[in-house]
Amino acid sequence: MTFTRRETLALGLGAAALAAMPGASFASTEEAIAAFTGGAEVGEGGIELTTPEIAENGNTVPVEVSAPGATSIMLLATGNPNPDVGTFNFGPLAGSRSASTRIRLAQSQDVIAIARMEDGSFTRTSAPVKVTIGGCGG
């Protein structure tokens, strides 16, 4: 099998792009989800995650999450060095099952929210966020 110069270049670029993908963090995202759900099946729907489509500054990205009937909601940033962001646990006097905060995102990525419902089931949603300037310093 022989390659022309152009094909070789394209192949090299493709491989470099693949290597740069946040694959390493992907595995730990799965681990974090498993730790939260205990391996239970995660459904969809009944949870809403509001994020900006484009965040100019990854150091402070406003996110809002709401899941009626949830007892706790976990947020994950799949493209961060450590995907954990935080978990909201709602007490008996919580006025609604929603909260908002500001988070750091290292690069453009999907933000995932997983809610544990009162009946013990889990539901998830995700939202892509484009980050212009990453927020993990260096």
Place this chain on the structure above:
Amino acid sequence: MAKGVKPRVKVPKSAEAGEVITIKTLISHKMESGQRKDSDGNVIPRSIINRFTCDFNGENVIDVTIEPAVSTNPYFEFEAKVPEAGEFKFTWYDDDGSVYEESKSIAIG
């Protein structure tokens, strides 16, 4: 105790019994993530607030577990039900063991 930590909380002064109110909290804290390096290339050790709780008359409203991905000066907005007059108590727990507290009372009517 980390320097210059100042909690700020916004709670309405009064509410109807059973009303749901919005609470906004902010605490000034650098939230060093443990990912950054200083000019010599040494990793700056992690120093964050790792937990925030809000209680009303001893009953829990929200309990947040915080990881380094939460921004500098952590901000939280959430809703609480006010069954009676009383006091909201806000507590932040620092990595270094410090605890920052703030309280706000609310009247009915």
